[in-house]
Amino acid sequence: MPPLTRTLGPAFKINETDKTRAMLDRISITEELIGQIPDVHSFYQIFDPRVEDALAFGLNGFTVATRYTLQFSADRSIEELWKGLHYKTRNMIRTGQKFVTVKPLEPAQFNRFYENNLEARSRSNVYGSSVMQRLVDAFVERGAGYLLGAFDATGALVAAIGVTFDNHAAYYMLSSRTRDAHGGAISVLVWQAIEDAMKRQLTFDFDGIPNASTFRFLSGFKPVLKPRIVIERHSPVWSMAKAGRRLIRPRKSDWFVSTV
Structure with missing residues (x-):
């Protein structure tokens, strides 16, 4: 994700009259996009909270996880x-x-x-x-x-x-x-x-929870917790390098995963 880019990922405008057909269309289109991703050691994207599924990525070797943001609805x-x-x-x-x-x-x-x-x-x-x-x-x-x-x-x-x-x-x-x-x-x-x-x-979005101290500050406003889907895929070399870095520089106890 480029610096200061809050979310990425494919967004679809598909006829939802037939929900099963729409889901299959999303999977088919997403698989075509996945086929165009360059061969990289690490791929990571956060989806907007309105994107509620990443099935095609999960079916194609990506790890699908959840991060969070805080919002007030309009x-x-x-x-x-x-x-x-x-x-x-x-x-x-x-x-x-x-x-x-x-x-x-x-x-x-x-x-x-x-x-x-x-x-x-x-x-x-x-x-x-x-x-x-x-x-x-x-x-x-x-x-x-x-x-x-x-x-x-x-x-x-x-x-x-x-x-x-x-x-x-x-x-x-x-x-x-x-x-x-x-x-x-x-x-x-x-x-x-x-x-x-x-x-x-407009909805007001605090755009993620970078660490525990920020969460404590923002929670005073009593917003609603909203999940954001994260997809990632890493090569064995990248995973080993990241694990080695964590041994050298342990994560502080009050940190969340980056761009939570």
């Missing part, structure tokens, strides 16, 4: 969602709103802020700085997303998020904050993004 009212928040999350948002002001950001401002926060933590951009900047520029320019920033009382930018959307859902893609940002700054931004999604009548 039929929920803002008032209902607010009342449903965990009281600690609700209080964090209320308190944060007293300390930060939310404003839209330009891509250059967001990208600079994101990179500066990584540098302050002696980290590099795992997505690739140029790739991420091009993506952010593109979704803002094309009206397929937006950037929000939280500014403190001095006017300094202390937190930011990036949200993309299509005609079905809004996706929480990126976030960053300074070390000294108010603890509720990101929560304030996320809540505003949720409100925006509900006004657009």
